Amino acid sequence: xxxxxxxxxxxxxxxxxxxxxxxxxxxxxxxxxxxxxxxxxxxxxxxxxxxxxxxxxxxxxxxxxxxxxxxxxxxxxxxxxxxxxxxxxxxxxxxxxxxxxxxxxxxxxxxxxxxxxxxxxxxxxxxxxxxxxxxxxxxxxxxxxxxxxxxxxxxxxxxxxxxxxxxxxxxxxxxxxxxxxxxxxxxxxxxxxxxxxxxxxxxxxxxxxxxxxxxxxxxxxxxxxxxxxxxxxxxxxxxxxxxxxxxxxxxxxxxxxxxxxxxxxxxxxxxxxxxxxxxxxxxxxxxxxxxxxxxxxxxxxxxxxxxxxxxxxxxxxxxxxxxxxxxxxxxxxxxxxxxxxxxxxxxxxxxxxxxxxxxxxxxxxxxxxxxxxxxxxxxxxxxxxxxxxxxxxxxxxxxxxxxxxxxxxxxxxxxxxxxxxxxxxxxxxxxxxxxxxxxxxxxxxxxxxxxxxxxxxxxxxxxxxxxxxxxxxxxxxxxxxxxxxxxxxxxxxxxxxxxxxxxxxxxxxxxxxxxxxxxxxxxxxxxxxxxxxxxxxxxxxxxxxxxxxxxxxxxxxxxxxxxxxxxxxxxxxxxxxxxxxxxxxxxxxxxxxxxxxxxxxxxxxxxxxxxxxxxxxxxxxxxxxxxxxxxxxxxxxxxxxxxxxxxxxxxxxxxxxxxxxxxxxxxxxxxxxxxxxxxxxxxxxxxxxxxxxxxxxxxxxxxxxxxx
Ligand SMILES: *[C@@H]1O[C@H](CO)[C@@H](O)[C@H](O)[C@H]1NC(C)=O
Ligand SMILES: *[C@@H]1O[C@H](CO)[C@@H](O)[C@H](O)[C@H]1NC(C)=O
Ligand SMILES: *[C@@H]1O[C@H](CO)[C@@H](O)[C@H](O)[C@H]1NC(C)=O
Numbered sequence: 179x180x181x182x183x184x185x186x187x188x189x190x191x192x193x194x195x196x197x198x199x200x201x202x203x204x205x206x207x208x209x210x211x212x213x214x215x216x217x218x219x220x221x222x223x224x225x226x227x228x229x230x231x232x233x234x235x236x237x238x239x240x241x242x243x244x245x246x247x248x249x250x251x252x253x254x255x256x257x258x259x260x261x262x263x264x265x266x267x268x269x270x271x272x273x274x275x276x277x278x279x280x281x282x283x284x285x286x287x288x289x290x291x292x293x294x295x296x297x298x299x300x301x302x303x304x305x306x307x308x309x310x311x312x313x314x315x316x317x318x319x320x321x322x323x324x325x326x327x328x329x330x331x332x333x334x335x336x337x338x339x340x341x342x343x344x345x346x347x348x349x350x351x352x353x354x355x356x357x358x359x360x361x362x363x364x365x366x367x368x369x370x371x372x373x374x375x376x377x378x379x380x381x382x383x384x385x386x387x388x389x390x391x392x393x394x395x396x397x398x399x400x401x402x403x404x405x406x407x408x409x410x411x412x413x414x415x416x417x418x419x420x421x422x423x424x425x426x427x428x429x430x431x432x433x434x435x436x437x438x439x440x441x442x443x444x445x446x447x448x449x450x451x452x453x454x455x456x457x458x459x460x461x462x463x464x465x466x467x468x469x470x471x472x473x474x475x476x477x478x479x480x481x482x483x484x485x486x487x488x489x490x491x492x493x494x495x496x497x498x499x500x501x502x503x504x505x506x507x508x509x510x511x512x513x514x515x516x517x518x519x520x521x522x523x524x525x526x527x528x529x530x531x532x533x534x535x536x537x538x539x540x541x542x543x544x545x546x547x548x549x550x551x552x553x554x555x556x557x558x559x560x561x562x563x564x565x566x567x568x569x570x571x572x573x574x575x576x577x578x579x580x581x582x583x584x585x586x587x588x589x590x591x592x593x594x595x596x597x598x599x600x601x602x603x604x605x606x607x608x609x610x611x612x613x614x615x616x617x618x619x620x621x622x623x624x625x626x627x628x629x630x631x632x633x634x635x636x637x638x639x640x641x642x643x644x645x646x647x648x649x650x651x652x653x654x655x656x657x658x659x660x661x662x663x664x665x666x667x668x669x670x671x672x673x674x675x676x677x678x679x680x681x682x683x684x685x686x687x688x689x690x691x692x693x694x695x696x697x698x699x700x701x702x703x704x705x706x707x708x709x710x711x712x713x714x715x716x717x718x719x720x721x722x723x724x725x726x727x728x729x730x731x732x733x734x735x736x737x738x739x740x741x742x743x744x745x746x747x748x749x750x751x752x753x754x755x756x757x758x759x760x761x762x763x764x765x766x767x768x769x770x771x772x773x774x775x776x777x778x779x780x781x782x783x784x785x786x787x788x789x790x791x792x793x794x795x796x797x798x799x800x801x802x803x804x805x806x807x808x809x810x811x812x813x814x815x816x817x818x819x820x821x822x823x824x825x826x827x828x829x830x831x832x833x834x835x836x837x838x839x840x841x842x843x844x845x846x847x848x849x850x851x852x853x854x855x856x857x858x859x860x861x862x863x864x865x866x867x868x869x870x871x872x873x874x875x876x877x878x879x880x881x882x883x884x885x886x
Pocket of ligand 1: 705
């Protein structure tokens with residue numbers, strides 16, 4: 179996650195196989211690709227060290243240097259590469275102050291230093307001054323003063339609880355803890371509740387293992403008391419001044435006033451603060467005792483909700499600048515089908531050093547490039563917006579990696595037609611942490627089938643591909659963060675206070691040493707990074723090389739059926755009919771079966787002869803249908819009041835950008851109808867059900883390929 183998506187993209191031509199100099203079978207060269215023969219032990223670590231030597235926030239000179247490095251590696255791999263610059267609106271902090279006044283008999287007001295400590299022996303201490311002061315990207319500038327109110331995670335339901343307790347939030351500065359929802363939504367929900375400012379802190383209970391005997395970085399994996407999670411609070415996608423179009427030089431741009439009116443940037447100031455500062459403010463809050471599940475760890479004081487009597491004075495000034503960012507685009511052009519691509523991508527800019535998010539991903543991508551080169555023996559929101567029409571007609575799939583490695587355990591999210599392929603690819607690659615099993619076996623664990631996430635969340639580069647134009651996509655990484663509630667330390671000094679925004683994932687940290695990564699109690703090594711490169715590259719090569727695109731739409735129908743069943747429970751008794759939706763899903767399932775049979779028929783008609791003796795046109799026509807079916811889930815008008823989000827199956831939910839729900843439009847409508855409870859609001863829910871049903875039906879029509 180970054181202020182605005184900035185990417186390294188590698189487009190691999192379909193039929194990569196035909197670019198190989200020596201004839202070989204596809205199967206054997208795919209095995210060769212993932213074998214250790216192509217991978218050395220130093221490359222990944224070297225890339226990572228070079229990319230993370232300095233903090234490289236978007237728009238900085240250090241990030242331009244990192245782009246030049248990526249370009250040079252691509253070029254040295256004989257990959258045609260170029261830099262596509264965009265001119266985007268970014269924000270940087272200019273000044274911040276925070277003070278707390280407590281009622282007598284307390285002493286004089288406390289002024290917080292807002293500084294993260296550098297630890298003894300930090301090998302990156304010399305460049306620590308290049309780390310930006312802690313702030314929220316796209317935060318509102320202003321000075322506000324008000325009593326502090328503790329609002330737990332700042333979710334809509336937390337404000338409902340406060341209301342039941344009779345606590346008035348209006349005019350207050352809320353103290354929320356990081357954890358359950360996207361920080362932009364924490365600020366937005368605070369504004370909706372009438373607060374004038376928001377402070378978001380890192381509670382030890384969520385990020386520190388609990389208890390004051392906890393050790394922290396660099397002695398253990400937890401974030402130190404002065405560590406601060408930074409990140410963006412923007413609720414939209416890409417550059418806020420160019421919603422839906424590319425930020426090229428001299429392009430049309432909204433004024434900042436217009437951006438504020440559009441409603442995706444916060445309208446009240448906010449600051450991220452440390453566990454230590456959060457606790458100091460917490461101690462100044464009196465009033466009713468907060469619920470049990472709002473409390474801290476065993477050594478924490480009792481949390482109360484306020485308001486006050488502690489009064490917070492928060493002031494933040496940011497500057498809006500138009501900065502140049504660089505997408506590095508590498509293209510391996512094909513000979514057989516030069517108009518089709520599989521795209522691999524990762525953003526490059528980091529809030530600080532980015533050892534995990536995103537540069538473990540960048541290092542893995544460079545490793546993929548190097549291996550492809552050896553085989554041959556010879557940012558994306560803005561980029562997507564600009565190349566929308568070409569991508570919509572030519573991109574086969576987009577494969578994303580933000581953080582290649584932030585712990586142990588394989589994790590994948592995908593649009594469902596890729597499920598089978600992911601399962602198959604992981605069955606071919608060995609688990610880096612246990613040589614007697616495959617990644618698949620480790621991933622499945624004791625269940626029958628692995629858990630594959632979906633791509634409805636915001637905050638990563640796949641968003642533009644899936645949610646804006648409907649390109650099938652996958653996102654992979656090592657590190658099961660979502661459930662283990664820890665904090666990511668993104669590299670070295672200053673604790674890189676950035677939970678990878680891609681999730682509410684509080685992952686473990688890796689620090690990089692000259693031999694790779696220092697491993698603090700978790701499996702996090704350059705071997706994992708190389709393994710990520712193996713899976714990533716293998717999935718790409720299978721997509722590029724299979725005669726028939728390895729897309730299975732039966733999985734899609736199955737997933738939709740599951741989500742529709744969940745919906746049934748939510749709307750029961752409200753007079754909503756889901757039968758159009760179930761009917762369209764049944765049609766999709768039939769179309770998916772039919773196209774599988776057609777595939778078999780083409781194969782059988784020609785028998786086991788060389789693919790080029792088959793009816794090439796028929797194969798291509800069938801692949802077109804497989805490729806374009808995903809586009810059919812997009813709707814020209816997009817989601818209600820969120821027109822950038824065209825995909826009606828996967829998009830962020832309105833009150834939590836990280837939430838990955840299916841049917842976001844129906845979900846938003848239900849949320850609103852539950853609040854208003856009018857006939858009209860429930861009618862809107864029914865309308866959204868119809869809209870989704872129509873796109874699902876369109877997808878089955880595309881798969882069928884026959885005019886109605
Ligand atoms: C590379 O590392 C692996 C273990 O990760 C080891 O088995 C192998 O011998 C190493 N190769 C070289 C050339 O150091
Ligand atoms: C609040 O903080 C601002 C900025 O530091 C300062 O100018 C102002 O005087 C403070 N207000 C009070 C009442 O202390
Ligand atoms: C390694 O994998 C094997 C096969 O799945 C399993 O039996 C064994 O317990 C695993 N070892 C560890 C340390 O997890």
